[in-house]
Amino acid sequence: MSRPPLSVLVPTLNEERNLAACLASVAWADELVVVDSRSTDRTVDIAEAAGARVLVRTFDDWSAQKNWALAQCRHPWVLCVDADERVDPALAAAIAALSPEPAADGYRIARRNRFLGHPIRHSGWQDDRVVRLFHRARGRFEGAIHESVVGLGRVDALNGALDHEPYATWGDYERKLWRYARAGARAAYAAGRRSGPWPMLIRPPARFVRMYLAQGGFLDGGPGLALCGLSAVSVFLKYAFLWDATRRGPGVLDPEGTG
Numbered sequence: 324m325s326r327p328p329l330s331v332l333v334p335t336l337n338e339e340r341n342l343a344a345c346l347a348s349v350a351w352a353d354e355l356v357v358v359d360s361r362s363t364d365r366t367v368d369i370a371e372a373a374g375a376r377v378l379v380r381t382f383d384d385w386s387a388q389k390n391w392a393l394a395q396c397r398h399p400w401v402l403c404v405d406a407d408e409r410v411d412p413a414l415a416a417a418i419a420a421l422s423p424e425p426a427a428d429g430y431r432i433a434r435r436n437r438f439l440g441h442p443i444r445h446s447g448w449q450d451d452r453v454v455r456l457f458h459r460a461r462g463r464f465e466g467a468i469h470e471s472v473v474g475l476g477r478v479d480a481l482n483g484a485l486d487h488e489p490y491a492t493w494g495d496y497e498r499k500l501w502r503y504a505r506a507g508a509r510a511a512y513a514a515g516r517r518s519g520p521w522p523m524l525i526r527p528p529a530r531f532v533r534m535y536l537a538q539g540g541f542l543d544g545g546p547g548l549a550l551c552g553l554s555a556v557s558v559f560l561k562y563a564f565l566w567d568a569t570r571r572g573p574g575v576l577d578p579e580g581t582g
Contacts, residue, residue: 326421328353330396331404334388336360338406339369346373348409351419352402358392384506386464393459400425402456407489408434414483418456427479429457429472437488441546445539448550454478455485467513468506496553504557508564509576518565526562531555 331352333345336359346355346369355375359367360382370377378395382388393401402418404410410418414432434451436443443449454462454472462475490496511518534540535551543550567575 325423326419327400327423327425328398329400329402329418330354330356330398331402332356332358332389332392332396333370333375333404333406334358334360334385334392335362335366335370335406336382337362337364337366339365341406342366342369343373345404345406345409346370346375348411348415349402349404350374351415354397356392356396358388358395360388384467384470386466386470389464389470393463396459399458399460400456401459404455404485405487407487407491409486411435411484411486414481414485417482425458427477428461428475429454429478430481431478432456432481433484434487435484437486438490438546438550439493440488440491441543443543443546443550445542446534446547446550447538447540449538451487452480453485456481467510468503500553500557501560504560505564505576507557507561508568509573511561511565512568512573512576516565517569518562519569520566522562523559523566527555527559530558 329352331349331354333342333356335342335357338345339362342357349355350373355370355373356378357367357370357375358378358380359370361379367377367379378392380388380391389403402410431452431454434453436448436451454475457472457475462472464470465473490499531551531554534554535548540547540551564576
């Protein structure tokens with residue numbers, strides 16, 4: 324083996340449908356670590372059956388969850404993979420070809436995204452690149468939602484891709500829509516942003532026009548139209564939550580809040 328020893332970190336919450344295939348795509352790693360947010364389905368059983376070490380932690384936000392788990396990994400180099408992602412053979416080969424002492428602090432990886440079973444090649448998703456492989460002493464996650472790795476020095480690109488299907492069904496989108504909109508509003512409020520009703524009128528159509536026309540979402544056909552439209556809805560909900568918090572206080576943004 325020429326590459327450095329590698330831990331793979333997978334955060335989960337009720338991922339029994341996705342987890343087995345995800346872990347199978349990284350079965351070649353030296354360690355599999357699943358950090359679970361107290362799933363109520365078979366997620367933990369599936370992880371243990373695949374040989375993963377399971378860590379359980381009550382969820383607060385994605386960055387805190389991942390940073391806590393990074394410290395528990397046995398190897399300095401960590402590949403972070405979501406349960407709805409798969410490492411393709413080309414990416415696995417590129418990782419295997421790394422030197423034992425990589426020159427970079429981290430590596431950027433392309434994602435091939437699917438929506439309702441259809442590949443999305445436009446709509447802004449075509450430029451999806453994420454830093455997921457890095458030395459854990461040199462970087463950390465930041466951001467309560469759509470978190471990213473910060474603090475790294477040199478970052479190179481790797482061949483291959485992560486196959487990513489965040490919304491395999493309408494139910495997937497419905498479950499995530501409200502959670503992400505509320506989390507986005509909570510992050511905006513914490514950053515000092517406030518809102519009135521006007522952003523609810525202006526920002527959703529602006530998001531749709533940008534994704535559907537400027538970023539070529541119309542070339543993705545019906546799935547592209549649905550994705551761009553639903554993205555506009557998510558923007559509306561985010562600013563509706565933020566407007567409500569501006570009027571009544573941030574407590575309405577808690578999961579148990581009245582908002």
